[in-house]
Amino acid sequence: MAKKPNTVGGGAKTNHNGLHFEGRTDLLKALNVHPDFTVMGNQVFRDGTIVAYYFEKHNLYNGFLKPAGVDYKKILSKKLLPDGALLVGNTIYIIEKKYQAGSGSVDEKLQTCDFKRKQYIKLFASLDIKVEYYYVLNDWFNKLEYDDVFEYIQSVGCKYFIEELPFNEIGL
Template sequence: MIKDGIGGANTNANGLKFENKTDLATSIASFLSDKYILKPHIFKHKDKLVVKSKSLVYDVYRIRDNKLIGIITKQNQFYNILSEHYGVDNVNHKRWKPDEVFFNFENNTVFIVEKKWQSSTGSVDEKIFGFVNKRRLYQNNFNQLSKEPKPTVEFSALFNSDWWLNGGTDHNNEKSYQDYFDNLRIDGIKIFFDKYDYWWFGL
């Protein structure tokens, strides 16, 4: 994306900062440290991983009863957890790489977060309407399971408020995306700005 004749690199850099700042595992470890502890996940069969990935994976334990309640991961590690924990492989032709995933074993729900950092208008304006279809594609993987209840996939969008709500430095689109947000909600997409509502993950 170009801003003032430059931008691709700057946008990528700022987007990466936003992704790191909103890392789900780090956020939970920081803000919910009195309730949960995160431990590095150890794959039982490293030689049988579906996809090679350097993304970190964490087991989430509830402190009061030391119970494993879920797993946090991202990107291609989603497929390794899908295979190891659920015993199924990706059925879609493409491997989508979710920005954040929380597998909540207690409520049998898989929470997926897609992050969108922006500083100007562009193709991402149209891309966000594909979230509901992405949710369906992720759900396809769990629908393979033969026994009920099958996990439900919930999908959320995490936006940077300085652009999506406030219109950037020029404040020229303060309400431009209201229709976008309303339609995402109609499709059952949870919306976050800058930070998470942890209750949505069942935490």
């Protein structure tokens, strides 16, 4: 029996399908083309004033936590690598992007938001920074079969968005 090609993502297709989706949902690019914002490096400006700092993956640790004196190894047993983290005032918005085009493991990953949010809360506690945990999902998830998962996500203090993240949801 011939092997069917993977056309839905996951496995070997994760990067191919995920990068395209992540490119469409790039927060810094969206901010930079918005007339009210300017982006320089990881800094977001509005009217010449820095209003936010953006970090991804390891840069959250190297570019923010470590310089702030936070050693994650003393707080967490494993480093968490967010797709995006936007610091606005004393709130950090952890943004996880999930792409799916068929049944697969992302379904179960959505149910980990409570644990990860609590881990981030521990990580930022010494800096007195509030944590918001958000998913940005592609339109595959816009189905009734995800209603229970979405209800759970909201019940544990997390949020989800389909295809876009409104700026007013991230303090901008």
